[in-house]
Amino acid sequence: MTTKKKALIVACRFDEDRNGGARPWRFPQAMAPAFVAGGFDRRRCDVRLYSELYSGPLEDPQLLGWPDMLVLSGLQVDFDRFLHLTAYARSLNPKVIVVAGGSLIDILPAFCRQIFDYCCPGPVEEIQPVIRDAFGSDYCAEESFPRYDLAPWGRLLGSVESSRNCNFHCRFCTMSIQSEPYVNVVAEEVRREILRTRRKSIFFLDNNFYGNNAAEFERKMAMLREMKSSGELNFWGAELTADFFLKEQNLMLAKQAGCRALFCGVESFDEDSLLSFGKRQNIAGDQVAMIERCLDAGILFLYGLMLDPTRRSLKSLSAEFAFILRHPELSLPSYLTLPIPLLGTPLFFDYLEAGAILPQTRIRDLDGSTLSLEPLEGLKAFTDWWPRVIRFSGQKRLLASHTRKFLQRYKHPLGLAGSFIALANAATLCLPKYQNPRRTFVSTTECLDPQYQPAFRVAAKFESYFRPVQLTNDKRELNAELEEVMRLRRQGQAREANIAPGMLPATLRSAQRMTEVQF
Secondary structure, eight states: OOOOEEEEEEEOOOOTTSSOOOOTTOSSOOOHHHHHHTTBOTTTEEEEEEEHHHHOOOOOHHHHTSOSEEEEEOOGGGHHHHHHHHHHHHHHOTTOEEEEESHHHHHOHHHHHTTOSEEEOSOGGGHHHHHHHHTOGGGBOSSOOOOGGGOGGGSSSEEEOSEESOSOOOTTSGGGTSOOOOEEOOHHHHHHHHHHHTOSEEEEOOSOSSTTOHHHHHHHHHHHHHHHHHTSOOEEEEEEOGGGGGSHHHHHHHHHTTEEEEEEOOBOSOHHHHHHHTOGGGGSSOHHHHHHHHHHTTOEEEOEEEOOTTTSOHHHHHHHHHHHHTOTTSOOOSEEEOOOOOTTSHHHHHHHHTTOBOTTOBGGGOSSSSBOBOOTTOHHHHHHHHHHHHTTTTTHHHHHHHHHHHHHHHHHHHHHHHHHHHHHHHHHHHSOOSOOTTOOSBTTTOOOOGGGSOSSOOOGGGGGGGSOOBSBOTTSOBOGGGGGGHHHHHHHHHHHHTOOGGGSOHHHHHHHHHHGGGO
């Protein structure tokens, strides 16, 4: 009789305010564990999922000592949690097999191979060769389908991929690290995936739902429109790039197909900032008009705002947010963030070579609320300014007024469902957060999370796993253990040298002509 194997798949996550709490109401929740779980044979494997964002830090010795295989996923900022959970699991069960995935695994393969048994730098399907090698081919699923049934945080909204990668390469985004081609999933397969979720409200997990193939996009819209007409689909939302809005008919097609909300990477309304981020697609049209067109079409427009104190004055950054508050025809941003020098991105190398990454910055500090870069007006001015901005000090009444006027302005186009999502977006923005009195919001002096103190005794050889991985030393130099990341800089320089203007999409070529005098 075949022995049943036990697998625990964890979405690692640090609390956004370094308090170690759970954020079950946050959206989107991590769905990678459900997709990875699909690689295990259901008859021969007992699989459990855990999300630290949804349920809080995983510190249960019984659960951590249970699996034969521990699979870890997360963002760059969460890498230290990979180490913590590895230390726990190996202390409780020395035979446990630890598998790690994510962008840092791809960027630092030699460093990571010293720690984990298997490193999966690519898509979720890479788990199957690992299962085959570690347990045997009998433990692999014949067909890999996401295990939505194991993820309680995905009960209300189905999550589906209709494409992979992105046809744009913004300088701060991990999609810019490797030049992977944009890949569409054929419309009929997308339909099958939607039906497998057994949900009628869907969020597409794509990095860019629109992509670079207009005919494929239109086929996808026709399929979603048919599903909506037949009652198989109520509504959906997705993340896409600004070039989607250059064709007015795209909004009409999306609305007819049941779209209720779109997230677009606005980042800034300042053209110079957009150019520094490498978001030329955002200056091919008027962003304010783009947002209004989307909302008037009855689709809620969601976005994030990146406030960059390394290139702009604090006064101009405050004025940008004040501009939004004065204009109720614009939706509120879903979040505010500082620029993050994610390892391997062009932005990271720019700041590293300029000596602009602050001393004693840790990978843990790459969270968007913590400054890890030299500000234009100095640290004192920044630390007086940023806590008030991110806590919306003195702004709550203005936020409430904006929300009231916004809902009045768009109550008919958005309808009840769209208005509810807009209200939830505003409420999430205004929830009390970043109140931890120990925080300095500067990487050099920032406090650490409670998770850096082991929840229970671990083997002596794993005690070092609870020390944060440093990005820079006290001289602003790259941690020698991470030196292998520099190979990506050489690859990126070679790639940029081989890009000719004719290789750019037409909309980008026109944007480049408009702004080339500023480069």
